[in-house]
Amino acid sequence: MAKNTATQLLDVAERLFASQGFDGVSIASIADELGxxxxxxxxxxxxxxxxxxxxxxxxxxxxxxxLVPPQAEQVNAAQQLEMRLLELYRAIRLKPAQSQLLMRELLDNNRRAASAKRWYLKPLLLQLMACVRDAPAWAKADDAQALALVYQLLGAINYFAISKPTLEGIFGDEAYAALDIVFEQQLRGLISAALASSPAPSASSDGLSINPQM
Amino acid sequence: MAKNTATQLLDVAERLFASQGFDGVSIASIADELGxxxxxxxxxxxxxxxxxxxxxxxxxxxxxxxLVPPQAEQVNAAQQLEMRLLELYRAIRLKPAQSQLLMRELLDNNRRAASAKRWYLKPLLLQLMACVRDAPAWAKADDAQALALVYQLLGAINYFAISKPTLEGIFGDEAYAALDIVFEQQLRGLISAALASSPAPSASSDGLSINPQM
DNA sequence: TTGACAACTTACCAAACGGTAAGTTAGTTA
DNA sequence: TAACTAACTTACCGTTTGGTAAGTTGTCAA
Known part of the structure; x- marks a missing residue:
């Protein structure tokens, strides 16, 4: 089945915007790739x-x-989160363009304030926070505590994902390939260690209250 | 003492490039701020x-x-790394423009490949890797293992740093302020937990060998 | 006094940009 | 056959861009 033109344009635009940013890409160059x-x-x-x-x-x-809903079988919560984050990690490593684009949006959205803001990350963050709280040590964590942990893990994943060219440049391609494998294994360890320890004391007694807006 | 023109131009350029990217800023707008x-x-x-x-x-x-050299007094290695990372974290939170710019460079450097590449992160990475290996559990970690850990921590810090506007937008300003405090405390916990656990097994027996280039 | 130089300015330019206007072409429907 | 529409194209347009060329001004040393 052939993709229609609009979809093909989106494909090209996603790749070019990810690698060169909004201002670095002209619409002519996008269309040009498809003739x-x-x-x-x-x-x-x-x-x-x-x-x-x-x-x-x-x-x-x-x-x-x-972000498929958790499977019905109530497996170990730590493993559940670990699996979810590793899925995310692998999806990002497979298609780094999307991660790069979201990272650019994080950097740019204070500038493009005029456009109607969509918080693309919010559903992902909320779901991951819920996963964190399934771990026994984090069951009573407030929103700030859970979000801080989620953000640390998310940051580790995404920062590594966008650093591939730089790390290859610094250490060489084959060294990066080895690092790539170790990183994933170690990410598991990081998650386990973090979930095993208790959350840091929250700033306020009631913690962070998340307003239920879009 | 008055800064000379070149320094003032660098100040303005740093701020504008950080918030709008290379292509989003015109040299005229930079010069214009100084009349x-x-x-x-x-x-x-x-x-x-x-x-x-x-x-x-x-x-x-x-x-x-x-990155001042480690203090002569041989303090606990975990605390040493923790202090160094927290210093870095606070410096980044104080002047987020620099962190934003480095993040943009990570995203862009595959495009600006023509220009002579400088690996601004390399000295920082090497020094942090050395700190990691001072921890007993990580003393025998190879380069890939140490680098993976350093990168995870660095990623958590920088990703959080650039996400301030977005997180404020999603959760509100006062909620972000609470999160900001919790994040730093939790970062300490994350570092401690990571250093206490053992590194993941490395991909190859000899591990990652770092070529000593610039 | 002269010469040199740094630190600017005004004037200008070719190229590229996003976007508008006005077609053309092909397929579908009435 | 006629009307309509989606999917394009060619032809423009005004603006902005990075950069060049040629001055002007002030300072300071010989």
């Missing part, structure tokens, strides 16, 4: 901003799909 | 690329200064 003119692109998406938004929206949707 | 024309900027730095390189160079130099 089209930029006006064909504008026909489908209206504007460059709208195209960028569509790319982010698609990534958000795909991440939602990745 | 100068873009040709004054070009007089000092020759080109936009050269200016950007000078900004990165200065950041690299400042990070080198931050």
């Amino acid at each position: 089209l003119t930029k006006q064909a692109l504008l026909h489908h998406f209206g504007s460059k901003e709208a195209l960028f938004g569509a790319v982010l929206q698609r990534i958000s949707d795909q991440f939602q799909l990745l | 100068l024309t873009k040709q004054a900027l070009l007089h000092h730095f020759g080109s936009k690329e050269a200016l950007f390189g000078a900004v990165l160079q200065r950041i690299s130099d400042q990070f080198q200064l931050l």
